[in-house]
Amino acid sequence: MSSYSTSQVQTAPSLKGRAGGESGSVPERNLIVSALDHGTVIDHIPCDRLFEVINLLHLQEMTSKVTIGFNLKSSKMGTKSIIKIADRFFTDEELNQLSIVAPNVTLAVIRDYEVVEKKQVCLPDDLHALVRCNNPKCITNNEPMRTLFHVVDKQAGTIRCHYCNHEQEIQKVKLV
Numbered sequence: 001m002s003s004y005s006t007s008q009v010q011t012a013p014s015l016k017g018r019a020g021g022e023s024g025s026v027p028e029r030n031l032i033v034s035a036l037d038h039g040t041v042i043d044h045i046p047c048d049r050l051f052e053v054i055n056l057l058h059l060q061e062m063t064s065k066v067t068i069g070f071n072l073k074s075s076k077m078g079t080k081s082i083i084k085i086a087d088r089f090f091t092d093e094e095l096n097q098l099s100i101v102a103p104n105v106t107l108a109v110i111r112d113y114e115v116v117e118k119k120q121v122c123l124p125d126d127l128h129a130l131v132r133c134n135n136p137k138c139i140t141n142n143e144p145m146r147t148l149f150h151v152v153d154k155q156a157g158t159i160r161c162h163y164c165n166h167e168q169e170i171q172k173v174k175l176v
Ligand SMILES: [Zn+2]
Pocket: 133, 134, 135, 138, 139, 140, 161, 162, 163, 164, 165, 166
């Protein structure tokens, strides 16, 4: 994953301090990123997945400053959402959970107004207590227990329930 950092850090232009004053061709991006001095920016979140991202990262329990942009214009996606979390840096494990609901999000780690690292999320090998099995007869839907899924195909997003072996598409499962 660190292989992304070299090229992509350079694409984040002169982010020091100012919000709108840069002469770059992407003023919106500068504005969004440079408003944060330390922390994490999660960008390109599909708008209909914003609240699931908030839940997965437990942002509602956080005491640091969280700024959310909703229905922002995006050349890639039409509209997108973005979340900026001040003074909080996430582990890869925490971030990779986002691949369940928003596999194409981009993450930027900001220190002293500079993008020091860019990351993309990838599906973990196993999903512990993150999603529900969509087989109604599965024991996990009938007993109070944690779910466990094994990822069968990361590209296709196919996961298999550890308990009933039912394979399902990650786009169609519900979060726990
Ligand atoms: Zn199952």
